[in-house]
Structures are given as structure tokens and as C-alpha cells.
Amino acid sequence: MQTTLPLRIGIGYDVHAFGEGDHVMLGGVRVAHSKGLQAHSDGDVLLHAICDALLGALALGDIGKHFPPSDPQWKDVDSRMLLRAVQALLQERGWRVGNVDSVVVCERPKLAPHIDAMRAAIAEDLRVDTGDVAVKATTSERLGFTGREEGIAAQAVVTLIARQ
Numbered sequence: 001m002q003t004t005l006p007l008r009i010g011i012g013y014d015v016h017a018f019g020e021g022d023h024v025m026l027g028g029v030r031v032a033h034s035k036g037l038q039a040h041s042d043g044d045v046l047l048h049a050i051c052d053a054l055l056g057a058l059a060l061g062d063i064g065k066h067f068p069p070s071d072p073q074w075k076d077v078d079s080r081m082l083l084r085a086v087q088a089l090l091q092e093r094g095w096r097v098g099n100v101d102s103v104v105v106c107e108r109p110k111l112a113p114h115i116d117a118m119r120a121a122i123a124e125d126l127r128v129d130t131g132d133v134a135v136k137a138t139t140s141e142r143l144g145f146t147g148r149e150e151g152i153a154a155q156a157v158v159t160l161i162a163r164q
């Protein structure tokens, strides 16, 4: 049963493995790198984690349910399109995004120079101020699959606020 609370919270997590390529897409921003990310879409692990957090906040399933990897329509899709579609879905249901917090885990590429561009792209797609979107980067101190540079992980938490 859905509660009547005017605030909902969601969490999202995603991982993509490195493959061949010369850039990665993260937070809607193209970041030059010596590898790419393997995926059905453009592999934007950060936007996928945010989509999952938004869907999770309303118990609407996950990104794979809404945009199945088996569907050729999503092949190489720009993940900003998926994020905008999820935003439209929550707006239709009477919700708006309160804030987004997120973290990307990788040794490389170095993300600090790209963080503000990612925040701006995400804020635009979610129709919020950039001050409502946080993107952080961390290494995992060379531990685990991110530490071995086998892939990139991202995690996001969002709040949704009931529209008046």
C-alpha cells in the first residue's frame, strides 16, 4: 500500500565494465579515456543509477523494466533521454525531484574537472537547480573491481516531493 507522505526517497546503483573505446559517458558528459564502457545504451552508469533511484522512490521497478536491454530501440541510446523519460513519468504521477546525491567510483578517468558539467546536465533534465544535484567522485584505493580498473560503479540517492 502506498503511503500518503509527501516525501519519497530512492536509491540506485549501477556498474558497467570497461571495454574498448576512447571515452566514457558519465552524467551526460563525454569524458575522454583510454577505454569505453560496455553497455546496450551509451553506458552512462551515473545516469542509470539516478534513473533507478527515481523509479525506486515510487516503487516503479527499475531501468531495465522500463527500457529493456533486449529492445533494439535502446541500443546506443543517449541515457539523458532515459533520464528525461523517467522525470516525465514521475511528473505525470504528481511528483517533482527534491534533490539528488550521487557518487561515481573509479580510479580513472579523473572526474573532478567534469563534475559541474554533469550537475548542470542532470539538473536540466530533472528540471531542478544545479544546487539540488550533487555528483561526487572517489577512487576505491585500488581495491576491488573498480580499483583494478575493470569497470565503473555509481550510486545515487534522490528525494521526491509531492507537487501541490
Ligand SMILES: Nc1ccn([C@@H]2O[C@H](COP(=O)(O)O)[C@@H](O)[C@H]2O)c(=O)n1
Pocket: 105, 106, 107, 108, 109, 110, 111, 112, 113, 137, 138, 139, 140, 141
Ligand atoms: N575518478 C576520480 C576519483 C577521485 N577524484 C577526486 O579525487 C579526490 C580523492 O579521491 P579519493 O578516492 O582518494 O578520496 C576526490 O575527492 C575526488 O574529487 C576524481 O576527480 N576522479
Ligand SMILES: C[C@@]1(CO)OP(=O)(O)OP(=O)(O)OC[C@H]1O
Pocket: 014, 015, 038, 039, 040, 041, 042, 043, 044, 048, 063, 064, 065, 066, 067, 068, 069, 070, 071, 074, 075
Ligand atoms: C540502460 C539499458 C537500456 O536498455 O541498458 P544498459 O546500457 O546495458 O544498462 P543497464 O545499467 O544494464 O540498464 C538496463 C537498460 O535499461
